[in-house]
Amino acid sequence: MPGPHSASRHIASGTAVSYLGFFLGKIIVFLNTVVLARILLPEHFGLVAIGLLVLAVSETLAEAGTGAAIVWRKGEIMSIAPVALAVGLIGGGVTALGSILLAPAIAAYFGAPEVEPIIQVLSLAALISTPTSVFMAILQSRMEFGRRLVTDASKALTxxxxxxxxxxxxxxxWSIVLGHFAGIAVGLVLSWWFSRWAVRLSLHPDILRQIVPYGLQIASVALVGLAIRRLDVAIVGAQLTTAELGYYTMAFSLIELSIMGLCWSASQALFPALSGSGRTREEMAALFARGLSLLMAVTFPLAFGIAVLAEPIVLTLLGEKWRGAIAPMHMLAFYALIYSAGFNLGDVYKATGHPGILTAINVMNLIIAVPLLILGARGGLTGIALAQVGIALAMTTVNWVVASHRSGIGAGVLVRSVWAPLVAAAPASALCLTLDRLLLAGCSPMLRLAAGSVAGAALYALLFGLLRRDMVQPLLATIRKGR
Known part of the structure; x- marks a missing residue:
């Protein structure tokens, strides 16, 4: 069994490759979005956001956590995968039919009758996305992140x-809807090809008894987590206009591309590294601490930079008609930063076979989020974003309190992971702010963005390198060896 240092290198490289795949896919999607944003209106993006919300719920229900079960029982892939695929196909058919039938009621809730056919078409996508989750889980269990990278990038390009x-x-x-559908279809073909699995179906009772209870726990975690992540879309779409929903969705996509994408990518490497490892609590805590330190070293400067440079980012990439996305983006950057500090604790619970803990935490999150987001909606998009910050702060605190009691990963791990990034990011963001609001205030958004990004990143790298030589020096040594 590899030691914590060796495993942490696997996690770091796995996270890097996974994030590269996520980033390439998302950057292609974002470049597509930039082009589409110059052609379409914010309300068009708002309509699609509603359709994608329904699709996300359908996919989560259809998969029933079977993909995670494959990773969890990674030594039994060939016996579990046929059952997982059969469950996914059955679930996909049921949820697609349900979404199609409920489309008129959903459109009426959002006050947008034109979204009804969009929901119905995207509901069919669940039929082809659920098999993809099985093939991708096979790749994840083998930690073949390069193949996932190609799949994600190809989907985005399509x-x-x-x-x-x-x-x-x-x-x-419809240009976004049909493009999304085509991307899912390409992902299905490529993920199956890369999995090198001769597809077969099974409903073997013994395998079902092994994976269904775990899968249902994971599905409940995913469903509640989805409700938490997409509750804002449901509330913004119902209480504000589709144009405002478009602004909010665009701001959130920028945050997702950077900060939240890193959290997801770290999870793709951390979960299989911890699963089935037989590690002691101390070894698992050490491994998690190393992964969190690497994650915080990147998310802090990203969050501070996005918060400070939100205006030139939006104006440079999207243009003046998207100015409405700037205000929520300031706040959402800090929401994502707080979110990143506790997100990957869920991988510890899943890896140790206790995803029910994560379910309980997420249910509490949902109970808190509903009233706060409804109240925040009274303040428009900024109010919604501010409510998100409060929710993230409360629930990250709860997550760490629970982790310290159940897994031996205490708040000291968090403090050791964030102190240096915080100390380095604060003056770097102050430099960005000075350049953007004072010295370059009258310049073009592109110049403000370029100058602030370069200056802030350089100062952060210098300060962080001085504060955490224990992290930077091994990286530099690896680079020198590569030469």
């Missing part, structure tokens, strides 16, 4: 190749 021409032809919101 969305643009289909969506952008349709937008130029006047397809409006």
């Amino acid at each position: 969305k643009g190749l289909v969506g952008i021409p349709l937008a130029y032809l006047g397809a409006e919101a």
Whole structure:
């Protein structure tokens, strides 16, 4: 069994490759979005956000956590995968039918009758996305992140190749919908090909008894987590206009591309590294601490930089008509930063076979989030974003309190992981703010963005390198060896 230092290198490299795949996919999608944003209106993006919300719920219900079960029982992939695929296909059919039938009621809730056919078309995507989750879980269990990278990037590229021409032809919101559908189809084909698995179906009772209870726990975690992540879309879409929902969705996508994408990518490497390892609590805590330190070293400067440079980012990338996305983006950067400090504790619970803990935490999160977000909606998009910050702060605190009692990973791990990034990011963001608001206030958004990014990143790298030589020196030594 590899030691914590060796495993942490696997996690770091796995996170890097996974994030590269996530980043390449998302950057392609974002470049597509930038082009589409110049053609379409914010309300078009708002309509699609509603459709994608319904699709996300359908996919989570259909998969029933079977993909996570494959990773959890990674020594039994070939016996579990056929059952997982059969469960996914059955679930996909049921949820697709349910979404199609409920589409009129959902459209009425959002006060947007034009979203009904969008929901119905995207509901069908659940039929092809659930098998993909099985194939991707096989790759994850083998830690073959390079193959996942190709799949994610190809899916994203397909969305643009289909969506952008349709937008130029006047397809409006449908250009995004059909591009998304095409991307899912390509992901299905590639993930199956890379998995090198001769597909077969099974409903073997013994395997079902092994994976269904665990899968249902994971599904409940995922469903509650989805409710937490997408509750804002449901509330913004119901209480504000589709244009405001478009602004909010765009701001959130920028945050997702950077900070939240890193958390997800770290999870893709950390979960299989911890699963089935037979490590002691102390070894697991040490391994998690190393992963968290690497994550915080990157998320802190990203969050501070986005918060300070939100205006030039939006104006440079999207243009003046998207100015409404700037205000929520300031706050959402700090929401994502707080969120990142506790997100990967869920991997510890899942890896040790106790995802029910995460379910309980997420249910509490949901109970707190509903009233706060409804109240925040009275303050418009900024109020919603501010409510998100409060929710993240409360629930990250709860998550760490629970972790210290149940897993031996105490708050000291968090303090050791965040102190240096915080100390380095504060003066770096102050430099960015000075350049953007004072010295370059009258310059173009592109110049403000470039100058602030370069100056802030350079100062952060210098300060962090001085504060955490124990992290930086091994990295530099590895680079020198590579030469």
